[in-house]
Amino acid sequence: MTAETIIQSLASGLLMGLLYGLIAVGLALIFGLMDVVNFAHGEFLMIAMYATFFLFVFFAIDPLLAAPLVAAALFVFGAVVYLLIVRFAVRAKANAGMVQIFSTFGLAIVMRGLAQYFFTPDYRSVTHSWLGGKTVSVAGIFLPVPQLVGALVAIAAFGALYLFINRTDFGRALEATREDAGAVALVGIDKNKVFALGWGLGAALVGLSGAVMAIFFYIYPDVGASFALIAYVTVALGGFGSVFGAFAGGIIVGLVEATTALLLPPSLKAVGIYAVYLLVVFIRPRGLFGSM
Amino acid sequence: MDTSFARSRRRDLIVAFCLAATAAVVPLFVKDVYVQNIMVLTLMWGALSQSWNILSGYCGQISLGHAMYFGIGAYTTALLFTKFGVLPWFGMLGGGIISAVLAMALGYPCFRLRGHYFVIATIVIAEIVLLLFHNWDWAGAAMGIDIPVRGDSWLKFQFTRSKLPYFYFALALACVAWFVTWWLEDSKWGYWWRAVKDNPDAAESLGVVVFNSKMGAAAVSAFLVAVGGSFYGQFVSYIDPESVMGFQFSLLMALPAVLGGIGTLWGPLLGAVILIPLTELTRSFIGGSGRGVDLIVYGGLIIAISLARPQGLVGLFSPRRKEAAR
Amino acid sequence: MTTPLLETRGVWQRFGGLIANSDVSISVGRGEIVGLIGPNGAGKSTLFNLIAGVLPPTQGSIIFDGEDVTALPAAERCQRGIGRTFQVVKSFETMTVIDNVIVGALVRTTVMRNARRKAHEVLEFCGLGPRANVLASDLVPSEKRRLEVARALATEPKLLLLDEVLTGLTPVEAKTGVELVRKVRDTGVTVLMVEHVMEIVMPLVDRAVVLDLGKVLVEGKPADVVRDPKVITAYLGDRHAVGA
């Protein structure tokens, strides 16, 4: 194994990690901060990718330009999902956790079914875009441009989310609603408004990542499944309640994955990620930076 | 007061007996193998969900990795049989014991985790085991294990066409799982588990050793699920990692209990009786279109039921619940 | 009286920079009712947690029934005879009242019939009999506090730690509460209780220990303690200076 291989692997791992972070950032808000399970996270990503794809096919909008549009569309979608489904799931007195898991799991299945119904199960790709297929090479290390941009978007998204949660009253209201949804009314907060906005924002972040992903990934109704578990592990590894944790979690997952692939057969790549998660929580039951 | 409680316990037992007896004669009238197949699956999933319910429903340790025990049961039996000629009955027992031991070994580090950290740990551990099986050549790796079926035999627990033996085994398994739950529900363990689920700190202050309670629940639950897995392997007579350990099996194990009523005696069976025929029928009769309509129907129903009755469908039937709510 | 039932020897508890208990040494004799009083945040509940085994003390040891229990976990201490209530109640919300109490009773017996009988007795004793089959989540706060007591009593403790279980009662109701605690003591249980309502503490306790800023401030007969100027300034305020 040459040094170049190792450096290239780590560089790719880092970029991939930031991408995992980008995919997880929406989840870090909904699952990590608001403490609501969203088993349909992968499917949110899937429709974001489809949205990007169709904007590209029908209006020839480059995914990069489409990103804000997709984010806006997903914002609406997320808020609607909250108001129509999740609102009732979080309200459930009996075993709220399971109700959340299974109502969103049901939603995931429905979304896949709808995607198959309307978009057919065909594999789609955005065939050419400004960034697609471009690569910069630094001293023999190849860095694909879409992933680089994805990494930048990830950093920006995490930064924005961090400021948003820690510097605004809305962020605090979100946390308060998570702590005791029944009590926020005591200080005049409308829990549904806050959570609907939270879901909208979370979904909008997924929208961003979907647009970036569409540049270089294939799209089909089940595509979300490839990312969902990693996104969950990323958020939990970083620790619930911490935006920075999810960011760090993504990077670690990417690097661990790359390292594992160097040491073990690549089909066992994921084992490295999972093992690191277990190791971390066995030592620190609240994840790396978690507050809850 | 005391007697009314005893009476309702006895009533549960009588109802269960009547149901089991009725179920036992049904296949004598319903000869269609497709329908019988659905009945076998319903009973099996009912039993699995009932077993899952012990750890996750009663004791509150939500596991979405139970497919691992299911798979280990199936693999132990199949490997012992195909490699060493050990009869499946011993394989079943062996798989159960291995799973129970594994459950406790894993419980040791995992039960310190709370909430989502625990759930994700269960998913991830099951996923690791799945990947290991996927790459374990001796155990067939991705090729799986094709259990050779030579003819009808109770000894080897394999039957070419008849579903009846499988049906009665699944019925027995469901009965055992139900009875174990019934029995544990009104025992020290049953109370401890519910206490641990509701408030571990308070439980600890009342002399409940929280850790041991969780271990007990995990072992019982894993054992029964592994027996179910062994059965499934024999029933399908072919196993591969994806088809016995996939994540979807863990979800499917939880789903009947959640829809029927998590942490209740009747919930898992009720959920299975509704859910399994539904999934089978939607797939069979609208799945062939290739347009995903079956998914939309199935997913939609899951959303509807879990939102409309978060406490589970069982509340619609059980007078005891209503009493408690009074 | 031989050895005291409970002794804390030089117990410390730190939370980061905050010292919640500093060098607390108290002892509770068998059959006593001892009042633990002191300002809000003085460290009373923390001391309860140390005695009951929720936390290991940063320093010091806890002697119960002649043995050092400092290293024992909470469940083990309960089995040895320490029963406690939580100031912020911790009922098993999805279980009925009777089932809550059965959990406690199961420490002493594994025969369900006996546990159930015991639970019914305790509920009657605490006046919760009519609420036996109600879900704990449907109880009002004052009932929940009584449930805490019932649960702890069902474990047949030698020492019962009561953390503000008689608050929120009208003076008349408080009197019944006082009677209840006396009855408990009469069954041979030693009681260590935290309470802020002097009307309850004064007539009930045999001895009072006053904590302030984590340290034992004064200790003695209740009548003496409330006259102590240190206690008055730190805890009681002027009204009680006159009243007592």
Added chain:
Amino acid sequence: MLSVHEVTTAYQGLVAISAVSIEVAKGEIVCVAGANGAGKSTLLKSIAGAERPRSGTVSFDGMRIDGMAQHVITSRGIAYVPENRRLFPRLSVRDNLRLGSYLYRGEVNREEPLDLVFKLFPRLQERLEQRAETLSGGEQQMLAIGRALMTRPRLLMLDEPSQGIMPKLVDEIFQAVKRIRDAGMTVLIVEQRMSECLEIADRAYILQTGRVLMQGSAAEISVNPDVRKAYLGL
């Protein structure tokens, strides 16, 4: 200012208060007393919107508020401190207080009531960074009241504020309630410590098994022999 007219509220068919009517005029301190389970808390919940009355009306400043969402009622100037406090357990004391002034976010003087809160409960100022769940019982009560004050209510409803508070502070709290009233707020207070409460109250209601048993000026009530016997134990 607040007028509760024939309000009946039930829990799953079980009537907790029936046809209760009370009035609170601006600038008053009104005390509601009664035995355990009499329905005092239910009355406050019905006003605050935490429970929906089955019948009857609640008007605040001449406007009907029954049926409004709880957060809307809060934003109209009614602050409610429930019996079980309902703090945000894993948030810091500072954040709990800040959330109290959520309605005034963006305003420069949103922190204005903080002075009053710290004056009443200096302990809170020492513990700004501590998580609410690790506060002692009494400290939590202080924080709950402090958070309610941060919403700058015109009507403050306190459910047994003296619970878990040390004697010295109980008096201070009642004095504080008086000061709060003097600062322009109206107070509706549920208390078991009737004697102390009646000293500061203008008027009082006594509830029994869900109905108004007696009402009158604080002075009248406190000398009523039945009350003295049944509630004050004298």
Added chain:
Amino acid sequence: QTSEVVIGVIYPFSGASAQMGVDAQKSFETALDIINKNHDFDLPLAKGEGLPSLGGAKIRLVFADHQADPQKGRAETERLITQEKVCAVIGTYQSSVAVTVSQICERYQIPFISADNSSPSLHKRGLKFYFRAAPHDEMFSAAMFNFFDAMKKKGAKIDTLSLFHEDTIFGTDSANTQLKLAADRGYKIATDIKYRSNSPSLSAEVQQLKTANADVLMPSSYTTDGILLVKTMAELGYKPNAIVAQNAGFSEKALYDAVGDKLEGVISRGSFSLDLAAKRPMVGKINAMFKEKSGKDFNDLTSRQFMGLLVMAEAINRAKSTDGEKIREALVATDIPGEQTIMPWKRVKFDEMGQNNDADPVLLQYIGGKFVTIFPPQAAIAEAVWPMK
């Protein structure tokens, strides 16, 4: 006489491989059209309507969804046999499902044609009712190595191979065969990478391929991974000398839509090639029929599915019965000359294990946006471009 002959078709119609099922459906419908209606093709049963020896009985297909789950495949097969009374079954895309489906067919003595499963282990299980008209991976891989040998003779440098395969039955089986052949024929395996199917990223894997830099890269991947593989190779600046793919993803339109521009010169094995239309015009016409339904050209999978139904129908016609045993006997006696297929096969004739050993695979090269047959010489219409690009 029966007026209708029912055949069960079992595929994944939902889940990750739903697309395969949907495409298969279109292919079977095309074959059905040809059998049930009058067409002037030199194919079995094309002329005239229905099955002549069963009094012109029409074939009806019943589709069932197995969702890639062996248990569901099993249950659906049982349903098809007992409820829908099918007299034959065709499936299944996933090899793991073929295992259970064929087992059930065996138990009920209903013939099963494994139309598009290429796992070699399937026909070696001693089943009497299992038939496969198409080649399996050993044959495919043998063709590849024959091709390498031929190219070497012509002076191409082919010493080292990189295997890149996914971790389900298809990939594992394919790689095992290739490893064996490589050892037998003296090729060196530079690296053998097994990866998890549907991975979110293949950069680590591609990096290892790049480091190994073998003379030939031999992927066994489905469409999704194929797309990601090619994109990742481009991103990491890895341009292999040659790619010889084990079909699957590399015969899918979706893959070429996505990354076709990066695949000029890629070679894939197959059992079908559109350039056969030059020799056999009906192939073009039938392809057009299929394209009208599906919007796609026939590919390796859909053409095999098409043939699966034709072979089965032809046997039923000869059996003059819908009895399973009779159909089986007819299948055993099948002998369809290659010209009466749309494939480059010599003929269709099953050995005692139910495998057609005369289904010669071909190698196709993707040039100028379409596939041309380059091997074996008798079928080739162009010389291989080597190295690619």
